[in-house]
Amino acid sequence: xxxxxxxxxxxxxxxxxxxxxxxxxxxxxxxxxxxxxxxxxxxxxxxxxxxxxxxxxxxxxxxxxxxxxxxxxxxxxxxxxxxxxxxxxxxxxxxxxxxxxxxxxxxxxxxxxxxxxxxxxxxxxxxxxxxxxxxxxxxxxxxxxxxxxxxxxxxxxxxxxxxxxxxxxxxxxxxxxxxxxxxxxxxxxxxxxxxxxxxxxxxxxxxxxxxxxxxxxxxxxxxxxxxxxxxxxxxxxxxxxxxxxxxxxxxxxxxxxxxxxxxxxxxxxxxxxxxxxxxxxxxxxxxxxxxxxxxxxxxxxxxxxxxxxxxxxxxxxxxxxxxxxxxxxxxxxxxxxxxxxxxxxxxxxxxxxxxxxxxxxxxxxxxxxxxxxxxxxxxxxxxxxxxxxxxxxxxxxxxxxxxxxxxxx
Amino acid sequence: xxxxxxxxxxxxxxxxxxxxxxxxxxxxxxxxxxxxxxxxxxxxxxxxxxxxxxxxxxxxxxxxxxxxxxxxxxxxxxxxxxxxxxxxxxxxxxxxxxxxxxxxxxxxxxxxxxxxxxxxxxxxxxxxxxxxxxxxxxxxxxxxxxxxxxxxxxxxxxxxxxxxxxxxxxxxxxxxxxxxxxxxxxxxxxxxxxxxxxxxxxxxxxxxxxxxxxxxxxxxxxxxxxxxxx
Numbered sequence: 001x002x003x004x005x006x007x008x009x010x011x012x013x014x015x016x017x018x019x020x021x022x023x024x025x026x027x028x029x030x031x032x033x034x035x036x037x038x039x040x041x042x043x044x045x046x047x048x049x050x051x052x053x054x055x056x057x058x059x060x061x062x063x064x065x066x067x068x069x070x071x072x073x074x075x076x077x078x079x080x081x082x083x084x085x086x087x088x089x090x091x092x093x094x095x096x097x098x099x100x101x102x103x104x105x106x107x108x109x110x111x112x113x114x115x116x117x118x119x120x121x122x123x124x125x126x127x128x129x130x131x132x133x134x135x136x137x138x139x140x141x142x143x144x145x146x147x148x149x150x151x152x153x154x155x156x157x158x159x160x161x162x163x164x165x166x167x168x169x170x171x172x173x174x175x176x177x178x179x180x181x182x183x184x185x186x187x188x189x190x191x192x193x194x195x196x197x198x199x200x201x202x203x204x205x206x207x208x209x210x211x212x213x214x215x216x217x218x219x220x221x222x223x224x225x226x227x228x229x230x231x232x233x234x235x236x237x238x239x240x241x242x243x244x245x246x247x248x249x250x251x252x253x254x255x256x257x258x259x260x261x262x263x264x265x266x267x268x269x270x271x272x273x274x275x276x277x278x279x280x281x282x283x284x285x286x287x288x289x290x291x292x293x294x295x296x297x298x299x300x301x302x303x304x305x306x307x308x309x310x311x312x313x314x315x316x317x318x319x320x321x322x323x324x325x326x327x328x329x330x331x332x333x334x335x336x337x338x339x340x341x342x343x344x345x346x347x348x349x350x351x352x353x354x355x356x357x358x359x360x361x362x363x364x365x366x367x368x369x370x371x372x373x374x375x376x377x378x379x380x381x382x383x384x385x386x387x388x389x390x391x392x393x394x395x396x397x398x399x400x401x402x403x404x405x406x407x408x409x
Numbered sequence: 410x411x412x413x414x415x416x417x418x419x420x421x422x423x424x425x426x427x428x429x430x431x432x433x434x435x436x437x438x439x440x441x442x443x444x445x446x447x448x449x450x451x452x453x454x455x456x457x458x459x460x461x462x463x464x465x466x467x468x469x470x471x472x473x474x475x476x477x478x479x480x481x482x483x484x485x486x487x488x489x490x491x492x493x494x495x496x497x498x499x500x501x502x503x504x505x506x507x508x509x510x511x512x513x514x515x516x517x518x519x520x521x522x523x524x525x526x527x528x529x530x531x532x533x534x535x536x537x538x539x540x541x542x543x544x545x546x547x548x549x550x551x552x553x554x555x556x557x558x559x560x561x562x563x564x565x566x567x568x569x570x571x572x573x574x575x576x577x578x579x580x581x582x583x584x585x586x587x588x589x590x591x592x593x594x595x596x597x598x599x600x601x602x603x604x605x606x607x608x609x610x611x612x613x614x615x616x617x618x619x620x621x622x623x624x625x626x627x628x629x630x631x632x633x634x635x636x637x638x639x
Contacts (some may be wrong), residue, residue: 063540121430181428186421186518187435247523249530250537303533304475309414344427 002314005262006307010290011283016077023083026276027090030097035157036322037274039105041088042098044284046205047198047264048082051075051257058250070298071254074291081284088277095213096144096222100155102206103140106133107160109202111325113195114332116318122192122243124346125180126199127332128339129236134329135165136229139371142378142386143225147217153388159324162388164399166337168371171232174357177341178235180242185252188245191316196243197260198320203240207233221377224370251299252310258292259311267319326391334395411501413468415516423518424458437517445513449581451572456511461519463565464504466558469529470497473558476533477551482544482628486551489602493555496595500562503591507569510584525561532557544628545621549610556603562596 028037055075059068089098110133114126141152141162152162183192210233214226248256265285272278296307340350362369367376378385385401394400415421422437423429445453445460474494481487505515532554539547566589573585614621 062537064537065540067537119430119432181425181430184423184425184429184431184435184518184523186415187417187423187431189417189432192432247527247530249534300475301479302476302536303530304472304477304479310416312416312418 003266004314005259005266005289005292006296006311008289010288010293011286013073013077013290013294016080016287016290018080018084023080023087025084025087025280027088028274028276030090030093030155034274035101035104035155035159036108037272037277038089038101038155039108039322040268040272040277040281041085042101042105042205043109043198043202044264044268044281045082045086046201047261048078048085049205049208050197050201051078051261052082053204054253054257058254061250064302067298067302070294074258074294077287077291081287084280085284088280094148095216096140096148097155099140099209100137100144100152102209103133103137104156104160105202106206107137107329108322108325109320110199111328111332112321112323113199115325115328117192117195118189119183119192121181122183122196125239125243126195127336128341128346129199129203129239130329130332131166131336131339132168132171132232132236133165134333135168135171135371136232138162138164138387139168139225139229139374141388143222143374145386146374146378146381147219147222151386156388158388158390160388161326161329161390162386163394163401165333166339167366167399168229168232169362169366169369170358171235172358172361173235173341174351174353175235175238176343177351177354178238178242179344180239181344182243182245185245185248185310189316190312193244193256194260194263194316196240197256198264199240200237200244203233203236207237221370221374225374228370249299249303251295251303252305254295255292255299255307255310258288258295261288262292263315264320266315267321270319271321330391330395333399337396337398411468411498411505412515413471413498413501415468415518419516420514421516421518422514424454424520426520429520429523437514442513442517445508446511446581449576449579451576451581456572457508457513457517458519458521459568460504460508460511460513461517462521462525463569464501464508465518465522465525466529466561466565467497467500467504469526470494470558470562471501473497473529473533473554476536477554480536481548481551483548486548486606490551490555493595493599496599500592500595503588507584507588511581529558543625545610545614545625548628549607552603552606552610555599556607559596559599559603562592563600566592566596 052075055071055078059071059075062068107130110126110130114123114130117123117126137160144150144152156162183196207230210226210230214230215223217223217226262285265281265288269278269281269285272281299305299307338348339346340354341347342351358366366372375385387401412419417435422435423431424437424439424442425431439454442454442457445457447453471494474490474497478487478490478494481490508515535550535554539550542550569585569592570589573582573589576582576585614624
């Protein structure tokens with residue numbers, strides 16, 4: 001049934017503050033949790049972090065007391081929401097296990113968004129990024145077994161396959177080749193805007209996570225791999241944030257942030273089986289509806305725009321779902337592995353600066369890249385790579401095990 | 410009723426530029442825009458862009474007057490802003506009628522239209538920096554925002570008039586002249602009002618500290634009452 005958050009009654013803002021005991025959420029059991037519940041938690045953490053960072057930026061760009069105070073109030077609540085969501089992750093889940101969850105999000109969220117994206121350019125952008133995050137999952141899965149002696153399947157189950165994507169070592173591109181064209185705020189499909197905002201938040205959180213926890217390991221290969229993949233995540237943030245229309249006003253952006261939070265909490269509420277997580281999504285949806293109302297009031301007052309002028313008549317369909325995307329990923333792997341970028345465009349012929357940049361980054365050769373070394377070490381110590389290939393051999397001959405073993409060419 | 414909701418579901422289209430993409434069904438091409446004012450000798454795509462931009466500016470005027478109405482504490486200014494908002498809606502209607510009469514598409518977001526919208530948005534965004542302004546200053550800046558916006562309205566109507574002047578008699582010329590008749594009066598009135606009101610407000614305060622203090626105090630009181638009632 002159509003759900004229009006503008007017509008729903010949310011939780012009054014003054015009733016949204018939680019005390020310490022309410023914030024002391026019980027973490028999930030990492031052995032029992034549905035991997036996609038973990039994915040939803042990681043996603044919503046990234047979404048809340050983005051809403052907080054955006055609100056801080058907005059705060060630095062106005063000195064209107066009413067605006068600053070309303071932003072401050074909503075932002076404090078968003079902070080609590082972020083804590084409640086992110087503290088669902090248990091302390092006994094190691095950093096690498098959380099990382100595997102992040103990459104499962106990157107694969108299955110990006111794949112879902114690409115599958116349901118109506119704009120061909122945005123869809124292509126998501127497919128392009130998908131193959132890179134898919135490779136990161138494979139590299140981290142091999143690192144996980146090397147460092148912790150465990151198999152990634154215990155974390156991600158067999159919901160997502162683990163095998164090489166576009167080899168990470170080949171993903172390093174000149175900065176200008178990560179910039180993309182953007183949608184226009186008037187003609188864009190509402191779903192496309194929400195997709196782009198969601199991926200910006202998810203990739204930004206991943207970038208920040210790796211930036212900060214990548215140095216927490218003693219093992220040189222772990223430190224190095226986080227460094228390398230952290231660099232690619234920056235490329236991804238540049239790519240996805242480029243898709244957003246810079247002409248949207250501060251208030252329009254505020255409204256769209258709140259609207260996207262409604263969309264995602266509403267989406268996950270429909271899919272969630274875990275009762276604790278479900279209760280959290282329901283509570284936060286009620287909060288976001290009110291935060292959206294406040295944002296709309298501010299836009300009405302200071303931008304002179306009614307929310308109905310920029311928002312759809314109801315939450316767009318389909319809602320975001322976490323589910324296996326194996327066939328889709330395989331199809332993209334088969335067709336787009338060699339795809340690259342030349343400024344705004346997707347191309348198969350790499351520009352000269354790609355090779356220059358690769359030379360600058362890899363120096364003595366791609367085989368020295370941490371993402372390559374981790375596979376070499378895995379094979380050397382354990383006799384083979386770690387893969388999960390539930391649907392058969394790799395769709396791209398070049399990346400089948402035992403040949404090039406997923407190595408960069 | 411003019412179309413103020415320009416979105417995909419109302420049929421918005423755009424001519425993609427190097428940095429802007431759109432889904433195929435939202436794309437407008439020069440081949441289609443060539444049909445605008447066809448047979449008149451005018452450059453159809455350019456005229457379509459110009460009219461879309463002018464309509465956008467009037468649409469932004471609606472938002473401007475709504476925002477100023479919500480921000481002002483002065484009942485005289487409020488009445489003016491409400492009047493001008495209604496006239497901006499009529500102006501959007503006039504431009505949409507003109508676009509239709511010339512064979513164009515309503516809801517076309519032209520590249521110049523996007524930039525016009527950005528310029529207009531920046532006028533309003535200036536009020537995000539009004540935290541240090543006293544009530545009189547805030548009201549003055551509201552009037553100056555009208556002055557800036559109305560200047561472009563008048564210039565746009567003048568361009569329509571000039572384009573019509575160069576055309577042979579026919580439907581296109583008639584449509585342009587009809588639009589000028591509808592648009593010119595209100596646009597000039599807005600500009601003249603803003604110019605004279607700015608002058609009055611500035612000279613009153615420049616020539617008398619007492620008047621400035623009394624004015625500020627009165628605006629402050631009215632503002633507090635208005636906030637209390639909000």
